[in-house]
Amino acid sequence: MSRRPVNPARRFADGGSIPFVGSVQSKTRSSRLLSIGLLVVGAILLIGYLHSGSDGSIREKKALSKTEGGSSCTLEVLRALPVLKKAYGDSMNKVLHVAPDTCSVVSKLLKEEDTQAWGVEPYDLDDADVNCKSLVRKGIVRVADIKFPLPYRAKSFSLVIVSDALDYLSPRYLNKTLPELVRVSADGVIIFSGYPGQQRAKVAELSKFGRPAKLRSSSWWIKYFVQTKLEENEAAAKKFEQASTKRSYRPACQVFHLK
Template identity: 75%
Template sequence: MSRRPVSLSRHLADGGSIPFVGSIQSKSHSSPLLSIGLVVLGAILIIGYVYSNSGGANVEVRGVSRLGGGASCTLEVLQALPVLKKAYGDSSRKVLHVGPDTCYVVSGLLKEEETEAWGIEPYELDDVSANCKTLVREGIVRAADIKFPLPYRAKSFSLVIVSDALDYLSPKYLNKTLPELARVAADGIVIFSGFPGQQRAKDGEVAKFGRPAKLRSTSWWIRFFVQSSLEENEAAGKKFEQAAAKRSYKPSCQVFHLKAYP
């Protein structure tokens, strides 16, 4: 996940947050060479500190954007993959992920044994990584407007996972998109949605998605699923909860387990 750059001026103002700053200030009478040496050493430590907090490791996870300035449900999918695999078993062998930053999720899924994965990016693929460009070139990931029919045959995937996408759709378009997700799924659908008040859309996100995220309550979603003739997948939901408890994993997004259409 991308993080805000560390503010060096703020740390300096804290008085001692950056190593050796206090020493430099308190020993102003020291020789110039000693002062220069301490400054260089402090700069090296600062660079190391900034890099360690900028995501130098685990790029696939830290590269996920924080939509709307809050928690990313796409990041939540990455964290939940082992739990989903336990809950869905064989149904997690052929997966379609729908949502922003889908390249990261697809890359994570492809690392799982005996797992096929595809992805749909609902918005423009801007400033993507070299790995994402490869996935797009191979047809594994594609950009498609989910307000229109998905470019797949019925029951093409055993499991469809959606994150950070439905929150930006009005009920008018949800009425079109949800049936499409159910159409291309053979076994089930898993929806990751933000909690009300969890995120706040910035100008950049509004410009990209056309509207701010409309985060709905659990009861709102349940009513909408019923209206769309989508049934809760209680068996998968219970297995997910059991697997999550064993791993001490608590989702920071709402997770809904739905059955595909017969």
């Protein structure tokens, strides 16, 4: 707000005030305005800094937009990475992640020391950011229909992590996809799956995912693993549980460890 400058001489003539006092009052007002201005500028700079620093977390949380109710197992993988590294050790050096919004997980893994990472995005990347498009351009992330054979040789990766993607597959396609994930892994497959009733695909996205998420119970998955002759990695599961306890980590999704 603009102020009309005060004329000390006029105030002295009208009211008998001392010019020096008027000058001090004017400087005091100017100092207050300057202080307020500096506070406003500082607040704007702080907000800008926090906004720019949150770009990574925004990318990580993009998976939330994939589901209704704010639950994402891909986001859960990001939370679980320190625990997974503790449980799997050297097997986390060469990882394939398969999931919607895999770019967020791959980007995080690539920042880790001595870690190589690749990703498979099962659906179109219509809303991919610059970072994700760069990963696709370099061939680090591929867009591929996981109902068909994966474009990798057997045991190309030490570990395969899959999140959210299997929840959209019927048993018919699970019978094709899960063996493929096992084929390209040397040390094991980790599945992050939602709990029953936890999340559903938005109606507008059914054309993209093909069907609503079919979230199964742990007993359903265990029975399915037995039927398809997939063996649980008990040693890794125990290490994961121990590391979770030490870090006070409680998974928001079901986690299965397969050999």
